[in-house]
Amino acid sequence: MRYIEPHAHMVTRTTNDYQSLAMAGCKAVCEPAFWAGFDRSTVGGFRDYFMQLTEYEPRRAEKFFLKHYSWICINPKEAEDIGFAREVIALIPEFLQKSNVLGVGEIGLNKNSVNEVKIFQEQVEIAVKHDQLILVHTPHLEDKLKGTKLILEMLQSHSGVRPERVLIDHVEEHTVRMVVDAGFWAGITLYPESKCTPPRAVDMLEQYGSTDRIWMNSACDWGVSDPMALPKAIMELRKRGFDDAAIDRFVYRNPVRFLGQCPKFDLTESDAV
Amino acid sequence: MYKDMNRADANAALDWGIGCGKIFYMNTPSHHPVDLYFMDARSKLIDIAAFMDRVQRSGETDDYRYQMFLKALQGLDSTNRAEAVLGILSDMTADPTQVATPGPASGAWKEEA
Numbered sequence: 001m002r003y004i005e006p007h008a009h010m011v012t013r014t015t016n017d018y019q020s021l022a023m024a025g026c027k028a029v030c031e032p033a034f035w036a037g038f039d040r041s042t043v044g045g046f047r048d049y050f051m052q053l054t055e056y057e058p059r060r061a062e063k064f065f066l067k068h069y070s071w072i073c074i075n076p077k078e079a080e081d082i083g084f085a086r087e088v089i090a091l092i093p094e095f096l097q098k099s100n101v102l103g104v105g106e107i108g109l110n111k112n113s114v115n116e117v118k119i120f121q122e123q124v125e126i127a128v129k130h131d132q133l134i135l136v137h138t139p140h141l142e143d144k145l146k147g148t149k150l151i152l153e154m155l156q157s158h159s160g161v162r163p164e165r166v167l168i169d170h171v172e173e174h175t176v177r178m179v180v181d182a183g184f185w186a187g188i189t190l191y192p193e194s195k196c197t198p199p200r201a202v203d204m205l206e207q208y209g210s211t212d213r214i215w216m217n218s219a220c221d222w223g224v225s226d227p228m229a230l231p232k233a234i235m236e237l238r239k240r241g242f243d244d245a246a247i248d249r250f251v252y253r254n255p256v257r258f259l260g261q262c263p264k265f266d267l268t269e270s271d272a273v
Numbered sequence: 274m275y276k277d278m279n280r281a282d283a284n285a286a287l288d289w290g291i292g293c294g295k296i297f298y299m300n301t302p303s304h305h306p307v308d309l310y311f312m313d314a315r316s317k318l319i320d321i322a323a324f325m326d327r328v329q330r331s332g333e334t335d336d337y338r339y340q341m342f343l344k345a346l347q348g349l350d351s352t353n354r355a356e357a358v359l360g361i362l363s364d365m366t367a368d369p370t371q372v373a374t375p376g377p378a379s380g381a382w383k384e385e386a
Contacts, residue, residue: 080373111373112364141378145363174359194380199310200355241304 007217071105079119105135190229341381
């Protein structure tokens with residue numbers, strides 16, 4: 001079954017994972033910039049990473065007939081050093097011009113600190129100024145609820161932010177309603193332990209799927225995560241009685257509708273199954 | 274014998290049979306939550322019970338994470354249980370912290386942190 005993996009950190013994955021994604025029906029992989037598992041010591045380290053996201057990974061994906069798109073930003077975990085973060089932010093406009101870059105992301109909060117808030121706001125400003133889509137990371141575990149509320153407040157207080165062009169990711173049962181009620185897109189991340197299981201994801205789709213502003217992703221990275229999470233969620237949807245058209249909406253057409261707001265995203269809802 | 278079962282029984286037998294490496298009579302899969310998830314939830318419930326026994330034996334019941342875990346169990350009395358449990362484990366303060374706390378999130382809010 002066709003689907004789009006809208007959030008995967010492929011730089012951390014093996015080539016076998018690209019092959020598995022393609023064989024499972026994946027048509028495109030979207031890769032937000034994120035924390036490498038360690039703090040980078042130089043701005044040059046970020047430049048190299050952004051080059052990897054915009055030049056190298058698309059070629060690796062292409063070998064398996066997969067389209068590869070990316071998002072550019074400095075992640076919240078490396079936002080605590082404001083001066084350093086601003087040097088990285090200065091790189092962003094250059095990379096927004098790259099042919100596979102869909103927008104600014106995944107910006108957001110990690111520990112909900114004052115400096116994270118400042119760097120988040122500055123990157124929202126860049127996105128608005130350059131008319132870019134925004135992909136937002138919400139914090140982990142006990143920090144998620146507060147972080148999501150702070151993020152919503154900041155986005156809603158910015159007159160240049162259009163909710164339909166912002167996806168707020170990693171929602172769970174205690175945050176999904178506030179995100180969709182505010183008119184933003186919501187992303188459900190399927191993690192074996194720390195975020196959401198396929199049965200819980202389907203629970204949320206049953207309750208909020210009619211908004212048509214919701215998708216699922218694996219957010220697979222170097223941690224405990226599963227690049228095959230979406231095919232497993234498709235199986236879960238089948239178990240729960242969803243038909244092919246409904247499943248296609250959740251895993252293909254919804255992502256196409258959000259990502260297609262960027263003219264560089266060249267898959268359409270009517271592309272072949 | 275399995276073809277005489279109702280759907281729920283047949284599905285349960287099918288699940289059990291697959292678990293034992295056997296193949297039983299196939300029936301239309303059920304979409305009912307209890308049919309689909311009872312065995313999984315039962316297993317997780319026993320895991321929780323065993324976890325609590327383990328923590329008690331180890332004398333770690335004062336750990337703030339365990340205390341918050343016990344508190345979060347109260348969320349099961351709610352009507353929106355998943356949301357309630359997640360809420361109880363969350364930081365409910367409103368203002369940004371002055372500095373990001375070091376290390377990863379623990380999964381349970383520590384009030385004095």
